[in-house]
Structures are given as C-alpha cells and as structure tokens.
Amino acid sequence: MTLKLRVYPDPILTKVSELVTDFGDELKTFCEQLFVCMKESNGVGLSAVQVGRLEQIIVMHVPGCTPKIIINPEIIEASEETFNYSEGCLSVPGFYDDRDRPFEIKLKYQHLDGSEITDTFHHLEAFCIQHEMDHLEGKLFIDDLSPLKKSRIRKIIDKTIRRNKNGK
Ligand code: QAP
Ligand code: CO
Numbered sequence: 001m002t003l004k005l006r007v008y009p010d011p012i013l014t015k016v017s018e019l020v021t022d023f024g025d026e027l028k029t030f031c032e033q034l035f036v037c038m039k040e041s042n043g044v045g046l047s048a049v050q051v052g053r054l055e056q057i058i059v060m061h062v063p064g065c066t067p068k069i070i071i072n073p074e075i076i077e078a079s080e081e082t083f084n085y086s087e088g089c090l091s092v093p094g095f096y097d098d099r100d101r102p103f104e105i106k107l108k109y110q111h112l113d114g115s116e117i118t119d120t121f122h123h124l125e126a127f128c129i130q131h132e133m134d135h136l137e138g139k140l141f142i143d144d145l146s147p148l149k150k151s152r153i154r155k156i157i158d159k160t161i162r163r164n165k166n167g168k
Contacts, residue, residue: 003037003051008092008140008157017047017054017136020071023114027057031069031112034059043090045128047135050091058132062124073109073133076118078102085127087141095153097145101130 006012020027030053038046038059048057061067082100089095104122107129111117121129131141142150 003033005037005041005090006050006052008142009154010091012049012052012054013091013135013140014138015049015054016138017049017056020055020057020110023071023110023112028112031057031059035061035067038090041090044124045132046090047132049135049138056136058129058136060125060128060132062128065125068125069112070107070129070132071110071112073107073129073136075105075130075133076108077106079104079122083123083127085124087127087131089131089141091135092140092142092153092157095142097141097149099141099144101127105129 030048034046034048034051034057037051038044038061044062045058045060048055056072058070058073059067060070079102081103083103084098084100086096087099103126104120105126106118106120108116108118134141142153145153
C-alpha cells in the first residue's frame with residue numbers, strides 16, 4: 001500500500017488532527033510509509049494529515065540531521081530570536097514564501113513506542129517542526145500570506161487543475 005499525498009485545496013488539509021493513543025505495530029508501519037512518501041516527493045518534513053490520516057504524527061529528515069518521528073508534539077518554549085527561511089510545502093507544490101519563525105523551540109513529544117521526551121530543536125529542524133505542527137491544526141503556510149498573494153496562488157492552482165481535467 002502506498003500513501004497518496006493530499007494537495008491544496010483538498011479540504012482534509014483544514015482539519016484538526018487527533019492525539020495518537022495507539023502505539024502498536026500499525027503505527028510503526030504507517031510511519032515507515034510516511035517516510036517513503038516524503039522521500040519520493042523530495043521533502044524534509046511530512047505530517048499524517050497530508051496523506052489523509054488525522055492523527056498527530058510528523059516525520060522529518062533535515063539534511064545533516066538524523067531522521068525523526070514526532071508524535072503528539074507540544075511546544076513548551078519558543079525563542080525570541082527568529083530564523084528566516086523560504087517556506088514551502090509538499091501539499092502546495094511549487095510555491096514558496098520567506099517567513100520568520102522562532103529560531104529555537106523546546107518540544108515535548110512522544111516516540112514510536114509511546115515514551116515521552118522533551119528536547120530542544122533549532123534552525124531548520126525547529127522551522128520544519130513548526131510548519132508541520134501548523135498542519136496538525138489544519139493550517140497551511142499560505143493561510144498567513146496576504147489575501148492578494150493567496151488569491152494569486154489559488155488562481156494558478158485552479159488553472160493547473162482545469163488543465164489536467166481537460167486531458168493533458
Ligand atoms: C516543511 O516542506 C518545511 O514546493 C517541509 O515542489 C518547510 O519538505 C521544512 C517540497 C521549510 C523546512 C523548511 C516543496 C518539494 C518540499 C515543493 C517540504 C516542491 C517539492 C517541501
Ligand atoms: Co507542509
């Protein structure tokens with residue numbers, strides 16, 4: 001079974017994800033598939049909702065860091081200092097926009113086996129986790145853009161959808 005990436009404006013991307021309560025073998029298999037889906041799409045981070053599963057699960061592999069599975073995350077602390085990066089999303093392919101996010105976050109989350117940990121992330125990993133946590137709340141990075149920028153993106157995407165429907 002291979003997972004299918006959900007793309008904007010798929011309505012599932014606006015839904016809030018539930019806490020994971022079942023830390024069994026199925027969760028492990030799902031996370032492995034989530035990694036495969038992320039790699040095939042050349043992503044560094046992916047949340048479960050982006051493949052249609054409304055549970056608080058994130059996988060992340062930032063170049064130079066170890067791959068991570070983050071379940072039921074909660075930000076305990078965020079730094080004043082910010083980090084600016086060109087933000088993109090596998091569910092909004094082809095679009096990027098510069099944005100500031102806290103440079104460092106203290107995060108409480110669970111591992112695959114359900115054990116709890118509090119850890120500090122910074123730089124691109126912190127940026128990625130914050131982006132993915134927005135997904136868990138049904139938010140996309142384009143929601144924070146000006147209405148003008150958002151409507152431009154929407155127009156381009158609508159055009160692409162229409163073109164694909166009319167048999168490419
Ligand atoms: C979130 O995003 C993120 O448009 C993960 O054509 C964002 O992996 C992490 C991607 C910023 C760190 C910094 C996007 C691939 C991947 C595209 C992604 C595309 C192909 C996005
Ligand atoms: Co995303």
